[in-house]
Amino acid sequence: MTFQEAVNKIFATGLVPDGYNGNRAKCGFAWDPQSKLVLHVFDFGYCASPYLPPCDSQEEAAWMLQNHPLAKEYITNYKEINPLKVAEVKEPRLFIGHMATGISYCDREVEEDADYKKLAFLPYDTLELEIRRGCPLDLQQAIIADARTLQGRKGEHYQVTTSGQTVLLGSKP
Numbered sequence: 001m002t003f004q005e006a007v008n009k010i011f012a013t014g015l016v017p018d019g020y021n022g023n024r025a026k027c028g029f030a031w032d033p034q035s036k037l038v039l040h041v042f043d044f045g046y047c048a049s050p051y052l053p054p055c056d057s058q059e060e061a062a063w064m065l066q067n068h069p070l071a072k073e074y075i076t077n078y079k080e081i082n083p084l085k086v087a088e089v090k091e092p093r094l095f096i097g098h099m100a101t102g103i104s105y106c107d108r109e110v111e112e113d114a115d116y117k118k119l120a121f122l123p124y125d126t127l128e129l130e131i132r133r134g135c136p137l138d139l140q141q142a143i144i145a146d147a148r149t150l151q152g153r154k155g156e157h158y159q160v161t162t163s164g165q166t167v168l169l170g171s172k173p
Helices: 003-008 058-067 069-074 137-151
Strands: 010-017 024-032 037-041 046-048 076-080 094-098 102-112 115-123 157-159 166-168
Touching: 003 010, 003 024, 003 037, 010 058, 024 058, 037 058, 058 069, 058 076, 094 137, 102 137, 115 137
Parallel strands: none
Antiparallel strands: 010 024, 010 076, 024 037, 037 046, 094 102, 102 115, 157 166
């Protein structure tokens, strides 16, 4: 996708950390159907979102920008340019649950033992992704991409409860 194509596909705007002294930069958000990545589009260029896994549609990308934990943490002043009808937005197939000991990845479309089928788990203490046998390849790729965002934060304190309790990521060798 060229820069101009990315500019033409912007469907929302917001502010993201610019990497300098805690300042924020205005950013457009576009979805690339070929790579399935959400793009951050700036005045000078664009890049793949460091906060989001690949998405299957622009609607899913919009949902992720508003609901994914890392997007909520880093993106502010989110505003859709062409608002989507919320009733038409289908929840993504991959469920990502932030639990007390790690992140659980499940398939919303398959039920097992009266719950979503468990596909993978990323423990906070080791940050070693445990993918279960039978995990669909497309979801496996999304899980790996999402896990990498947290694995890249090894050594940081990560909040795991609403009361402020934190864990040290990758603290167990």
